[in-house]
Amino acid sequence: MSLIKTENLSYVYSQGSPFQVTALDNISITIEKGEFIGIIGHTGSGKSTLVQHLNGILKPTSGKVFFEGTDIFKDRQTTKNVRFKVGLCFQYPEYQLFENTVYDDIAFGPKNMGLSKDEIDEYVLEAASFVGIKKELLKKSPFELSGGEKRRAAIAGVIAMKPEVLILDEPTAGLDPKGRKRIERMIADYRQATESTVIIVSHSMEDIARTVGKVLVMNHGKAEMFAGVDEVFSKIERLPEIGLDVPSITRIMLRLRSLGYDVRTDIYTVEQAKDELLFLLKERGVL
Amino acid sequence: MNNDLLVQFKNVSFRYENEEGEEQNPLAVKNVNLDIRQGECIAILGHNGSGKSTLAKLSNSILIPTEGSVIVDSMDTSDEEKSYEIRKTVGVVFQNPDNQIVSSIVEEDVAFGPENLGLPREEIRKRVDDSLKAVGMYEHRLAEPHKLSGGQKQRVAIAGIIAMLPKCIFFDEPTAMLDPQGRKEVMKTIFKLNREYNITVVYITHFMEEAVLADRVVVMDNAGILMQGTPKEVFSHGERLVEIGLDVPQVMYLSKALKQNGVNIDTDILYEDEFTDKFTALFGEKNVTD
Amino acid sequence: MIKDITIGQYFPGNSVIHRLDPRLKIVLIFAYIVAIFFCKNFQSIGLMLLLLFVTVLLSRISLKLIGKSLKPILIIILITSLLQIIYNKNGEVLLEYWKIKITTGGVYTAVFTTIRIAALVLASSMLTYTTSPTMLTDAIERLFSPLKIFNINVHSIAMMMTIALRFIPTLIEEVDKIMSAQKSRGADFESGNLAKRGKALIPIFIPLFINSFRRAYELAFAMECRCYRGGEGRTRLRQMKMALRDYLAFLITTASIAGIFVLNHFFAAVI
Numbered sequence: 001m002s003l004i005k006t007e008n009l010s011y012v013y014s015q016g017s018p019f020q021v022t023a024l025d026n027i028s029i030t031i032e033k034g035e036f037i038g039i040i041g042h043t044g045s046g047k048s049t050l051v052q053h054l055n056g057i058l059k060p061t062s063g064k065v066f067f068e069g070t071d072i073f074k075d076r077q078t079t080k081n082v083r084f085k086v087g088l089c090f091q092y093p094e095y096q097l098f099e100n101t102v103y104d105d106i107a108f109g110p111k112n113m114g115l116s117k118d119e120i121d122e123y124v125l126e127a128a129s130f131v132g133i134k135k136e137l138l139k140k141s142p143f144e145l146s147g148g149e150k151r152r153a154a155i156a157g158v159i160a161m162k163p164e165v166l167i168l169d170e171p172t173a174g175l176d177p178k179g180r181k182r183i184e185r186m187i188a189d190y191r192q193a194t195e196s197t198v199i200i201v202s203h204s205m206e207d208i209a210r211t212v213g214k215v216l217v218m219n220h221g222k223a224e225m226f227a228g229v230d231e232v233f234s235k236i237e238r239l240p241e242i243g244l245d246v247p248s249i250t251r252i253m254l255r256l257r258s259l260g261y262d263v264r265t266d267i268y269t270v271e272q273a274k275d276e277l278l279f280l281l282k283e284r285g286v287l
Numbered sequence: 288m289n290n291d292l293l294v295q296f297k298n299v300s301f302r303y304e305n306e307e308g309e310e311q312n313p314l315a316v317k318n319v320n321l322d323i324r325q326g327e328c329i330a331i332l333g334h335n336g337s338g339k340s341t342l343a344k345l346s347n348s349i350l351i352p353t354e355g356s357v358i359v360d361s362m363d364t365s366d367e368e369k370s371y372e373i374r375k376t377v378g379v380v381f382q383n384p385d386n387q388i389v390s391s392i393v394e395e396d397v398a399f400g401p402e403n404l405g406l407p408r409e410e411i412r413k414r415v416d417d418s419l420k421a422v423g424m425y426e427h428r429l430a431e432p433h434k435l436s437g438g439q440k441q442r443v444a445i446a447g448i449i450a451m452l453p454k455c456i457f458f459d460e461p462t463a464m465l466d467p468q469g470r471k472e473v474m475k476t477i478f479k480l481n482r483e484y485n486i487t488v489v490y491i492t493h494f495m496e497e498a499v500l501a502d503r504v505v506v507m508d509n510a511g512i513l514m515q516g517t518p519k520e521v522f523s524h525g526e527r528l529v530e531i532g533l534d535v536p537q538v539m540y541l542s543k544a545l546k547q548n549g550v551n552i553d554t555d556i557l558y559e560d561e562f563t564d565k566f567t568a569l570f571g572e573k574n575v576t577d
Numbered sequence: 578m579i580k581d582i583t584i585g586q587y588f589p590g591n592s593v594i595h596r597l598d599p600r601l602k603i604v605l606i607f608a609y610i611v612a613i614f615f616c617k618n619f620q621s622i623g624l625m626l627l628l629l630f631v632t633v634l635l636s637r638i639s640l641k642l643i644g645k646s647l648k649p650i651l652i653i654i655l656i657t658s659l660l661q662i663i664y665n666k667n668g669e670v671l672l673e674y675w676k677i678k679i680t681t682g683g684v685y686t687a688v689f690t691t692i693r694i695a696a697l698v699l700a701s702s703m704l705t706y707t708t709s710p711t712m713l714t715d716a717i718e719r720l721f722s723p724l725k726i727f728n729i730n731v732h733s734i735a736m737m738m739t740i741a742l743r744f745i746p747t748l749i750e751e752v753d754k755i756m757s758a759q760k761s762r763g764a765d766f767e768s769g770n771l772a773k774r775g776k777a778l779i780p781i782f783i784p785l786f787i788n789s790f791r792r793a794y795e796l797a798f799a800m801e802c803r804c805y806r807g808g809e810g811r812t813r814l815r816q817m818k819m820a821l822r823d824y825l826a827f828l829i830t831t832a833s834i835a836g837i838f839v840l841n842h843f844f845a846a847v848i
Contacts, residue, residue: 148335176334248536252538286569
C-alpha cells in the first residue's frame with residue numbers, strides 16, 4: 001500500500017469570487033514509504049498549496065487525499081491525526097515561534113498529541129539533537145537565538161511529533177551558504193536515522209538535485225513531471241520554459257552542447273561534470 | 288584624486304545600545320575603512336550576522352557610528368542637520384519589500400519620497416513615472432502592492448528610492464527573500480541603474496553568483512572587513528571564504544577538479560561563459576564539430 | 578477564509594463614481610446616511626433607494642458583490658426586525674396570537690429599519706468600494722485639516738491610517754499562515770469552551786505581534802531613508818480638484834435630500 005496518494009486533487013482559491021484562482025489542477029500522485037522527494041515549481045505553481053493538502057490543512061475542492069489507504073478527510077478526527085503523521089514545516093518557520101523557551105516551543109506539537117510528560121521530554125530532546133540545538137539553548141527564549149538557530153528550532157518543533165512523513169517548505173530560504181549546507185546535512189542525517197519519508201519544496205533544481213531521489217515538477221497547478229532525478233534531467237530543457245532555474249553545472253553542459261560538443265546534459269554535480277569532460281578530452285586526444 | 292569619493296567609512300565601529308545595567312553588546316561593526324567611489328558597483332559578502340546590514344544603515348545616517356566617521360559627499364553623517372541631504376544622496380533598499388512599501392497603490396508609494404522632499408506636483412509626477420519606467424514597473428503603477436510578486440514589490444521599493452535621485456544606493460540583501468525569477472529581475476535592475484543611470488550601487492548578498500558580477504567585492508567577517516578586491520582576487524582565496532561560511536561559484540569547483548586531473552585550465556574561473564570559452568579553447572581550432 | 582471578507586475592500590475601476598472627489602464623496606455619503614433617518618414614508622425612502630440604486634449602477638460594481646456585502650449584517654437585520662415586530666404595538670392590529678400581537682406599526686418599523694440598515698451599509702460600502710484607501714485617507718486628512726488649530730495632528734493620524742490600510746492584507750495573510758503552521762503542529766482552534774479557545778489563540782497572537790513589531794521597526798527605517806519627517810513641508814502627487822461631475826453629484830444629492838422633506842410633507846407618515 002502506498003503511503004500518500006492523491007486522486008484527481010484540485011483546489012480553487014476564493015471560489016465564486018472575482019479573484020478565483022485554480023491553484024491545483026487534477027493532481028494524482030503516489031508517494032511510497034521512505035522516499036525522498038523534491039517538489040519544484042515557480043512561485044504560484046501550487047507547490048505550497050499541494051503540501052498543505054497532504055497534512056489536511058487545506059481541503060480539496062474536488063478529489064481525494066489518502067494516507068495509508070484512508071481518506072484523510074473522512075472525519076475530523078482522522079484529519080486531526082494525520083497532522084501528527086505528516087509533519088509540515090512552513091516557509092520561514094521561525095516567524096511562528098511563540099513560547100517562552102525553546103523547549104516549550106518544540107514541545108507544542110507533542111503536547112497537542114496528548115503525550116505524557118516523560119514522552120514529551122524524550123521527543124523534544126531527540127528532535128533538538130537532530131537539528132543540532134544544544135541543551136543550554138533549550139532554556140533560552142526562542143527570540144534570543146540567531147537566525148539559523150531559530151530556523152532549526154522551528155524545524156525541531158515539527159520533527160518532535162515524530163511524523164512518518166516530514167515536509168519542509170523552502171527550508172533554506174534566506175540563509176547564508178553555511179546555514180544552507182547545515183540544514184541540508186541535517187535533513188540527510190535525519191532521513192538516515194529515522195528512515196522516514198521526506199519531502200522538500202523548493203524553487204530551484206540546484207538546491208535539491210544533489211539530495212533527493214525523485215522530483216515532482218509543478219507548473220500552473222499541474223503535475224508536469226514526477227520522476228527520478230535522472231529522468232527529470234533528461235528533459236532538462238523543459239525547466240527554463242516553465243520558469244525554473246537549471247543548476248549551474250547543467251547550464252555549462254547545455255552550453256557546451258549548443259557549441260557543438262557531444263556531452264551529456266543530464267548532469268548536475270561537479271563530480272559528474274568532471275568525469276564527463278575528462279572523458280571528452282581523452283576521447284578527442286586533448287588529454 | 289579624491290574628488291570622486293562618494294561615501295567614505297573612516298575607522299567606523301558601531302555597537303547597538305543595550306538597556307542600562309545589561310551586558311554590553313559586542314561591536315556590530317569593528318574598525319571598518321571603506322571608500323566608495325562615484326559610479327562603482329560593489330558587492331558586500333558575508334555570512335548572517337557579519338555586520339553587513341549595519342553597514343548599510345550607517346551609510347545614510349540611520350545609524351551614527353559609535354567610533355570613527357562616515358562621510359557622504361563631504362558631509363559627516365553625525366551632523367544631524369545634514370541627515371536630510373545625506374539621505375537624498377544615499378538611499379537604502381532593504382531585504383523585505385513588504386516592510387518598506389508605505390502606500391496601497393504603487394505610484395503613490397513611489398511618490399512618498401519626492402513628497403517628503405516637498406517637490407512641486409509636476410516634478411513628483413515626472414519622477415514617479417521615470418522611476419517606474421527605470422525598474423520596468425510603469426504598467427503596474429496603479430496596482431496594489433500586495434498583489435504583486437516578490438520581485439515586483441522589490442522593484443517598486445527600488446523605484447521609491449530612485450525617485451529621490453540619489454547618487455548612491457545601498458541594497459541590503461535585496462534578493463534574500465525572492466524566488467529565482469525575482470532575484471534575476473532585481474539584479475538586472477541593480478546593474479541597469481549602475482550602467483545606464485550612473486548610480487553608484489553597493490549590494491549586500493550571500494549568493495556567490497550575484498557577488499561575482501560586481502566590479503569590487505568586499506568580504507565581511509566578524510564585524511570587520513576581511514578582504515576586498517576584484518571578484519577574481521577575492522575568489523582566489525576560495526578556501527578562506529569557505530572557512531568563514533561562504534562559498535565559491537560551482538564553476539570554480541569544476542575548473543579546480545579538472546586541473547587536479549591534469550587538464551590545463553585556469554582555476555580562477557568565475558563565470559559559466561568564461562569556462563566554456565576556456566574549455567573549448569583546449570581543443571584548438573579545428574576540433575569543434577563532428 | 579478571512580481573505581473573502583469584502584467590507585472595506587476597494588474595487589479598482591474608472592467609473593464616474595470612482596472618479597468623484599473623495600472629499601465630496603465622504604460628505605455626500607454622510608449626508609445621505611443622516612437623510613435616510615429623516616424619511617417618514619415609503620415615497621421618501623423610495624427616493625433615497627433610487628438614488629442609491631443609480632449610484633450602484635453607475636459604479637459598475639457587480640450586484641453580486643453588493644449582495645455579498647450585505648450578508649454579514651443579515652443576522653443583525655433579522656433580529657432587529659423581529660424585535661420591532663414583536664414589541665412595537667402601534668397602529669392597527671394585524672394578527673394576534675397568545676401574547677404576541679403584530680401591528681402595522683411594528684411591520685412598518687421593521688421594514689424601515691431593515692431598509693435603513695441595509696442602505697447605511699451599502700452607502701458606506703460604496704464609499705470604500707469606489708475609493709482607494711489612499712484617496713480616502715488623503716480626503717480625510719484634507720477635510721479635517723482645520724482641526725490643526727486644536728493641536729490635533731491630522732497628518733499623523735492620516736499617515737497611520739494609510740499604513741494600517743497598507744498592512745491589513747499583509748497581516749491577514751500572515752495570520753492565515755501562522756494559523757496553518759500551528760494547526761500543522763496539532764493546534765486546535767475549533768473545539769473546546771471559550772476559555773480553551775481563547776488560550777488557543779496565544780500561538781497565533783504572540784508571533785503576530787512580534788512580527789508586526791519587526792515590520793514596524795523596518796518600516797520606520799525605510800521611511801526615514803525616504804526623508805520622512807512628518808507632514809511639514811510635504812507636497813502631494815495627487816491634487817484634489819472639483820470637476821463638473823462633482824458639482825452634478827452634489828446637486829443631485831442635495832436635490833434628493835430636499836425631495837425627502839417635500840415627500841414627507843405631501844404624503845402621510847407611516848412611522
